[in-house]
Amino acid sequence: MLGQASYDSGTKQTWRGWQWNRIVEHLPGYHPRIGAAALKRLCADKVAVYLPGPDDLDRPLVISKGFRNENLIAVDVCPERVKGVRKAGGIAVCGTLQETILNWPEGMPLDVVVADMCGGFNKTIQCMIPIMHSTLDVGTVVAVNLLRGRDADNSVRKTMSEVYPSSETANKHRGIHFAYGVLASVIHGDKRWPTFPLAERARISAYLMALVNPVFYNYKSGNNVYDSVVFGWPWGGSQAKVVRKEIKGYAVVNAVKSIIKTRNIRSRLSAMRAVRTQKLHRSRAAK
Numbered sequence: 001m002l003g004q005a006s007y008d009s010g011t012k013q014t015w016r017g018w019q020w021n022r023i024v025e026h027l028p029g030y031h032p033r034i035g036a037a038a039l040k041r042l043c044a045d046k047v048a049v050y051l052p053g054p055d056d057l058d059r060p061l062v063i064s065k066g067f068r069n070e071n072l073i074a075v076d077v078c079p080e081r082v083k084g085v086r087k088a089g090g091i092a093v094c095g096t097l098q099e100t101i102l103n104w105p106e107g108m109p110l111d112v113v114v115a116d117m118c119g120g121f122n123k124t125i126q127c128m129i130p131i132m133h134s135t136l137d138v139g140t141v142v143a144v145n146l147l148r149g150r151d152a153d154n155s156v157r158k159t160m161s162e163v164y165p166s167s168e169t170a171n172k173h174r175g176i177h178f179a180y181g182v183l184a185s186v187i188h189g190d191k192r193w194p195t196f197p198l199a200e201r202a203r204i205s206a207y208l209m210a211l212v213n214p215v216f217y218n219y220k221s222g223n224n225v226y227d228s229v230v231f232g233w234p235w236g237g238s239q240a241k242v243v244r245k246e247i248k249g250y251a252v253v254n255a256v257k258s259i260i261k262t263r264n265i266r267s268r269l270s271a272m273r274a275v276r277t278q279k280l281h282r283s284r285a286a287k
């Protein structure tokens with residue numbers, strides 16, 4: 001184990017299994033009666049970005065599902081953890097997940113984003129939503145795991161429960177809040193929204209929620225409760241362009257710039273891409 005905290009517990013491993021099973025089920029092309037070989041083929045070319053933590057315990061699990069080692073891009077702010085992944089033969093980038101997604105190399109696929117965070121529904125998590133709008137395409141699978149109950153600022157959650165007439169937004173589950181945050185990112189700037197009758201707002205948000213198709217989970221670790229959500233990113237193509245244009249003026253998007261400091265992330269991502277290409281060539285030549 002590198003660093004101080006370890007995430008090597010039975011509870012966390014059960015959650016990891018839940019999370020990656022749901023991720024696979026959200027991949028475009030998945031269907032419940034798919035055979036094991038076809039499922040491995042479906043996973044084989046998918047590129048996933050995730051936070052490895054001290055032991056990189058996701059990697060062996062995900063490889064067992066058919067993902068290629070070369071397509072698992074670990075991102076961590078902790079240089080020691082990045083070194084550990086590389087030493088074990090994996091690909092890793094040192095930086096924040098937020099700046100990585102925001103600056104994702106043009107033309108490189110990004111099929112899965114996993115944010116297994118140590119913190120709560122704070123501003124750096126909320127700003128992932130406009131960042132996702134700027135990069136993700138329809139079908140990208142998003143998984144978020146957040147700590148419950150330590151948010152420095154409750155204002156976004158409060159606004160959400162006012163905007164959405166749903167008992168779910170009053171729930172404590174941070175995964176539910178993240179999913180509603182994704183919906184809020186497209187509805188919030190619409191000045192007509194507050195003028196709609198409550199029943200109409202409930203109907204529209206239920207419809208949008210079904211598009212996002214989220215699944216939820218939560219577990220206890222010591223005194224902490226963690227909340228998870230997995231869903232498919234619903235916007236792409238020309239629709240994404242319209243949404244991106246619309247949200248450009250929102251305050252939260254501008255706030256992102258002051259929260260996410262970009263420190264040479266582009267050159268680090270180019271290096272990651274070159275290493276991946278090299279490794280893919282080598283593993284194909286070895287077959």
Ligand SMILES: C[S@@+](CC[C@H](N)C(=O)[O-])C[C@H]1O[C@@H](n2cnc3c(N)ncnc32)[C@H](O)[C@@H]1O
Pocket residue numbers: 007008016051052053054055056057058075076077078081095096097098116117118
């Ligand atoms: C909870 S651990 C990941 C555990 C791992 N997924 C597992 O299942 O064992 C979170 C890791 O992400 C790193 N981290 C936290 N916030 C980050 C961010 N915004 N960007 C990149 N790394 C981050 C931390 O240094 C830590 O190593």
